[in-house]
Amino acid sequence: MTTIYEVEHLHQPDGWLSPGYLEVDAGGTILSVRADRPGGPVHHLAGFGVPGLSNLHSHAFQRVLAGRTEFVTAARAEDNLWTWRKEMYRTVDRLTPEDYEAIAALVYLEMLQFGMTAVCEFHYVHHQPGGLRYANAAEMSDRLIAAASRTGVGMTILPVLYAHGGIGKPVVDTQKRFVHSVDDYLKLLDTLRGRRTANRNLQVGLALHSLRAVAADEAKAALAGMRAMDPQARLHIHVSETTHEVDEVQAGLGARPVQWLLDNIGLGPEWCLVHATHLDDSEIAGAAASGAVAGLCPLTEATMGDGFFPLVEWHDAGGNWGIGTDSHYSTSTAEELRILECGKRLELRRRNVIARSEADGRETHSGRLLFDIALAGGEQCSAQGGGALVAGRRADLVILDPNSPVLLGHGPQTALDAWILGGTRNPVRDVMVAGRWVIQGGRHADEERILGNYLAAVARLKSR
Template identity: 50%
Template sequence: MDRTTLRVDHLWRDGAWQRDVRIGVEETGALGAPDEHTEQHLGWVLPGMPNLHSHAFQRAMAGLAERRGPGDDSFWTWREAMYAFASRIGPDALKAIAAQLYVEMLKAGYTHVCEFHYLHQQPDGRPYADAAAMSRALIAAADEAGIGMTLLPVLYLSGGFDGRPLSERQRRFGLRVDAYLQLIETLRREENPMLRVGAALHSLRAVPEAALREVLAAEPLKQGPIHIHIAEQIGEVQDCLAVRNARPVQWLLDHAAVDARWCLVHATHLDRSEIARLAASGAVAGLCPTTEANLGDGLFPLAEYLDAGGRLGIGSDSHISVSPKEDLRWLEYGQRLRDRHRNIAARRRGASVGETLWQAATAGGAQAADMPLGACAEGRRADLLVLDDDAPQLAARDAASMLDSFLFAGNAPLVRDVMVGGVWVVRDFRHRDEARIAARYRGTVETLRATA
């Protein structure tokens, strides 16, 4: 890749639009100082959005769990449908599904994905000949699509807070602690400027206390990001209280050195003490509003958390929707519906909701990914979004209204071009390889449905 300089009319940097900026893109794919090299002229440019929570395989089942069952449906009934779907997916299918998903992410404005990955074994629980086969399928899909990845292999040991063994459908998720740590060490040898390997604990119900202590003390987890599902459903909170005599976030903060390396995914159900303690820890709350809405999880206490100085990012999770605009919009809209007020995320007079949320989510997403992302600054990876300033939805908009209009003025595609690591992967709304990737995906899901 040759070094180049970009001349930008409006660049989102340091929480504001800056005019007439020249930025350099180094051969390494990082942003640097401009020089005399060939310039490209761009209009309105944003930093790419990190997607801090993804289960790639679930994209292929989006829309297939929307018929009512015999009783009241919930996260737990949806989970059974998800388990049945996951049981049919092997490495080739996973790569095809993930590559299609990652193309959709890029076109929507996500330039990096944190993949919370727990499909480790074969569907019957037996290991693959290559213990990292499913992980490598995801890495290959990200490389093919051109998106950055933080791969988060998941530790999943038990089926509930009471320590029950994994069910038949959960067996492919399970790894012993020693095998899990070996998987992380193996994958870390493949790290590069587009790939980071961290760790994930599925949830407190899936990782018993003794195993939690053991894995957190192990050498591979002394560096890199750590993610965990937590306090997503009321039932989880009730079970934790019954077995561990504490709420999930309270228990975790009491028993682990939670700090800026951690991302607490969902953290939907918090009391006031947990809000304050989570914010003070420096960890990121990983919010997935469209998935949380689809599953009926509940609403995160956004205003209180922001007032406490909390950090947040967004993820598309089950990929019922793949759009940072929509997830940020519904993060705000859920609060409006609950509180019957407007402009909740803007915590001071004159503040913009769109600017507040985009700035918070890019910063929090970069922290959760543990990568130099989320800002148009020297030394950060050159992940850029070029908005379509010819779009009617953005007509007559200026710096004071551009980000709010981008997020709240409908659903038309407004990201025209996408650069990741200094490489243009989307130009004029088209991904560089989307036709071939989409054709393979269609064949894959047709086969999966035929074998259901």
């Protein structure tokens, strides 16, 4: 059985269909897209239909820290990523599997409500406090998978290999929940790959926490093991987020982080370089040419004071990028892309920083350009099967409400500019993942229970 949707304005890789007819099969795959009305019944959808984005970097549990670390004291007069990390570790020490699932469900609900239909969960809280293993070694991973299943978001779970507290340093007590041997880590990956039988929207990839936390031989062994299980697996790593990290890796390994990866591991389109904030010209050229994706988390990078990603230089080198919401100060597609573009406008003191005029004189719109690049980069990192409203892709459809104040009076040419760079209201009305409506009228069917479970988790964390 198939369903045909008539979308008032339907996003396509090369423009818009107004209207566009989207045929979706019972399994949630797009069978056809056409401009002419087919025979038989159709479901009319007013508004702008765009593909769902993949959020390429998430630490779901960090959502509870948003707004709780914005202060200084005499003992913390200089505040940065490393002082924030101490507060994060205090939360980790108190986190139970039940809390983990409740927090993740709220985060994934918020992502859906902002038009993100898949998430790459960079997951490193594996064990009990102190490092004792759960009876089910995949307990915390399973909680994240359950949260994704409850909300309906597609998940690419990225269990993290974490082995050291810095180059040549042992882990401290607060990091013991993160640690695996390479053998145990590969067993976890294999276990989670088995979960895909019961969850068609689940993918499993590999994450190395960083070059600070994983030694060269461990990284190579883990990558070899993952590739033996799945040669197409997506590979993610935190890299070059701060100048402190760049200096530590250069001192310990003899090269800047991205250059070390290029020279010793090799990069390709399966890689996501999370943050990649501090790159030199050689690293930009090499990493962009490799086809790897720069995993940008603009609001998190801003709240941590990390610095500006070299967006213009990366774009001009042909580099791929996408966006993640990382610590979830916001889960808004528009806010992440807006600060990415407008932050560079402030720095460079000019407008439309990566848009280039077309040779034939057509206008290039920054909102559309930012959205389309993030769309492609996110799908490349998640391998979820969506990323475009074309035949053969997963039916992930987001309807933007034309009656939202953000979009009033706009047509398809400027709708994405208005959403990404315009007002403050969220125009996302309806969201479909794999052919199933999970958000309708801005609401989720299980929203009340998800919010209640989150509040209970926060109360428990405060009481411990």
